[in-house]
Amino acid sequence: MPTFTGEEATQYDSRITRLVPGYELLHQLTNAQLQATLSDNAHVLVVGAGTGKEILTLASQNPTWQFTAQDLSADMLAIAKQRFDEQGIKNRVTIHSGSVETLNTQADAVLCLLVMHFVQDNGDKKQLLKAIKATLKKDAHLYIADLMRAETSFEREAQLTTCAQLGLTAAGQTQMGHNLESEFYPLDRMRFSELLNECKFGIPKLYFKALGFSGYVV
Numbered sequence: 001m002p003t004f005t006g007e008e009a010t011q012y013d014s015r016i017t018r019l020v021p022g023y024e025l026l027h028q029l030t031n032a033q034l035q036a037t038l039s040d041n042a043h044v045l046v047v048g049a050g051t052g053k054e055i056l057t058l059a060s061q062n063p064t065w066q067f068t069a070q071d072l073s074a075d076m077l078a079i080a081k082q083r084f085d086e087q088g089i090k091n092r093v094t095i096h097s098g099s100v101e102t103l104n105t106q107a108d109a110v111l112c113l114l115v116m117h118f119v120q121d122n123g124d125k126k127q128l129l130k131a132i133k134a135t136l137k138k139d140a141h142l143y144i145a146d147l148m149r150a151e152t153s154f155e156r157e158a159q160l161t162t163c164a165q166l167g168l169t170a171a172g173q174t175q176m177g178h179n180l181e182s183e184f185y186p187l188d189r190m191r192f193s194e195l196l197n198e199c200k201f202g203i204p205k206l207y208f209k210a211l212g213f214s215g216y217v218v
């Protein structure tokens, strides 16, 4: 998996929109789902908050919400912290550098966008999902978006073509082609649902789809 440290962190924001078709739309649609379900005093936990994209988007449109930004990468969170300062929202965000298991939060919603596909299905995905479940208030939702197992033999190629149209260089496409095969741990829909069920979540409902990337609310 990428390390999300050093240059991988500092270059993240300029690269991610070329690597994930519909990246902006994913965040926009997640905000719309949250606005439809949360009250003014909501507390949103963002697992794998990275450089802060979710919170920057949500905070600007929902001025009374509070947030927790969790990540394992201190480098990604350092960039997020700087952005929160610049946007004037640092008083609304608690930053947690460490695992979800060490959080003591009861959230009205949890976001886990573009994170779980880097976690192996050897017990690690289950452990993370169980830890997330423990941070959610009763009946609160998890929004989770991941690269899924390809559903056709040509889906990955179509994805790389789209990345090229989004500005990914030839070298970047080669790297992404390699990463798609070896750096991700994508699940098919059956296994994804099974895992969520094992962790006491409900049936996942699809709210975003762009080539291999799917976003579900559970």
Ligand SMILES: C[S@@+](CC[C@H](N)C(=O)[O-])C[C@H]1O[C@@H](n2cnc3c(N)ncnc32)[C@H](O)[C@@H]1O
Binding pocket: 003, 004, 016, 047, 048, 049, 050, 051, 052, 053, 054, 070, 071, 072, 073, 076, 099, 100, 112, 113, 114, 115, 118, 119, 128
């Ligand atoms: C592709 S970035 C996504 C960042 C952000 N969610 C976004 O949409 O831009 C993946 C992030 O997940 C973090 N990550 C990876 N494994 C994690 C884990 N087990 N728990 C929390 N964060 C994790 C990485 O450090 C990285 O910041």
